[in-house]
């Protein structure tokens with residue numbers, strides 16, 4: 001069977017179900033790299049240029065692992081834009097070229113270009129081009145893609161229920177996960193999905209919060225309309241898709257009475273984060289806000305201390321508020 | 330209304346002429362100094378890139394000198410630049426400054442829109458007056474660039490480098506002061522004559538292509554004045570970005586002069602096969618272009634964390650290897666001290682010099698062999 005490798009980084013967290021279904025429907029076997037571990041991180045750091053952001057370095061590590069596996073293709077899409085007049089990040093636009101220039105033992109790269117910034121005319125052509133690597137039957141390709149979209153929707157539905165994208169992928173694949181629902185704090189947690197839901201990059205921040213009996217309230221749980229509505233209150237549209245989701249989500253949570261605080265996890269060296277983090281910090285006025293910057297040198301202990309301090313503060317605040325209310329009421 | 334705008338190299342000369350032509354009072358920010366750096370760094374998001382910080386410094390200094398209106402360009406991504414003005418406005422307002430801001434949201438859209446935006450900005454100017462102002466600004470821009478190119482060519486060659494620089498500086502000042510086209514032509518004629526009359530070395534001059542992000546390439550204060558530093562080390566620089574070309578390619582749709590842009594995009598293949606924002610693809614395109622023209626080396630520059638340039642940097646190694654051209658990448662931020670960077674530049678020049686003499690020797694050897 002033809003084997004297609006999909007590195008477990010960057011777009012993986014957002015679109016894995018789509019691409020996995022598509023390739024499997026075309027008769028291929030899909031292979032992923034393992035969850036990010038120290039070896040993947042250190043190899044990524046070795047191969048990528050120093051100045052690039054942590055998630056891209058980690059992605060290099062995943063590609064490297066797959067290169068040593070027996071696969072026929074490696075899937076490295078060029079995701080320029082997934083909606084009108086918006087982008088993800090220049091690095092997403094250049095990633096197949098960057099990878100090609102940095103490895104010399106790469107399997108054949110499938111590098112479909114997805115650019116919906118102006119229209120989606122090209123998308124169909126690109127999908128057929130990829131499908132034709134496996135079959136010449138255009139109808140089969142179309143069917144595979146339709147099925148893929150159905151599966152992606154199912155996955156999106158799961159991720160609305162408070163699971164991280166990483167967990168939602170596992171649930172989508174049939175695994176069972178039970179969330180600890182004992183919590184007294186609700187904290188909005190923002191950041192690029194491939195950072196905060198990658199346990200190595202974010203040092204498992206979501207689970208750490210859960211262990212501290214906080215519910216991590218993530219943007220995937222919000223309705224797209226709500227996000228867009230809040231984001232559109234800015235004088236200029238944020239032209240990074242994920243960035244806009246963060247801004248809109250944070251503004252919305254800032255108004256909600258059930259949210260106790262907001263955390264933004266930014267990656268050191270991330271371009272969009274340096275602006276989006278600033279915008280959110282300025283606009284979040286009602287809730288305690290904490291910006292955490294992570295990179296390959298961030299220590300776990302320091303992170304735990306900061307999270308604990310933040311939670312303590314939120315709890316104190318909460319009990320003060322409650323006693324205030326009862327005093328007056 | 331007193332208008333200001335951010336610095337970017339010598340472009341202030343043309344922008345000032347343009348705004349004056351629109352009958353506006355202009356406050357040019359003081360040249361970028363340590364103080365500009367300090368103000369900018371102190372009042373910008375920590376991880377923003379250097380151009381944003383220097384913009385902030387420019388604005389604060391200009392507002393303190395009485396400016397009450399800022400003109401700034403915008404854009405629609407994916408590079409951060411498109412969102413600068415938004416962040417800058419909010420920070421300045423929070424600092425307590427009272428000002429208006431005009432954001433020209435059109436670097437990639439239509440010229441006609443831009444002209445209309447400019448006309449609106451002006452104080453009761455007719456369309457004809459706005460066009461006249463634009464034309465005069467363009468003439469100044471071209472003149473300035475001509476002098477920049479002369480400096481790039483003559484500084485490494487001239488035996489009296491101080492004098493060469495002085496003539497250049499003086500010519501800029503005169504162009505800035507000039508009131509009409511005739512004056513500009515006279516200034517050009519006499520400055521060029523002076524620069525060309527300085528005695529030159531007969532040594533072979535090393536040629537280096539300077540590639541990378543537009544602001545860092547155009548603003549000497551953001552790049553430890555790399556053109557002059559290298560010129561004094563006897564290296565001739567050719568840049569990937571000249572402002573008149575950039576305007577011709579991106580705003581005028583190649584209307585005014587023949588454009589090399591398509592060729593550069595072609596050169597970037599197969600290394601960069603799509604637009605990657607900013608000038609990432611052009612950086613690689615020019616790397617290949619300069620390599621084809623047998624340049625001795627490439628220096629890529631950009632602000633630290635510049636995304637399109639990181640894409641390009643990740644690919645430049647492969648280009649260098651396949652096209653056999655030495656290269657280095659330098660990123661600038663507020664911590665880049667000129668001492669450290671000068672050392673790196675000297676080492677690089679040393680290296681390409683040795684490389685070059687090595688090639689010469691090889692040539693000499695084959696000559697001897699063919700004679701024997």
Ligand code: SF4
Pocket residue numbers: 053054055056088089090091092192267269270271272273636
């Ligand atoms: S958005 Fe930020 S973290 Fe993601 S690839 Fe771009 S620079 Fe890296």
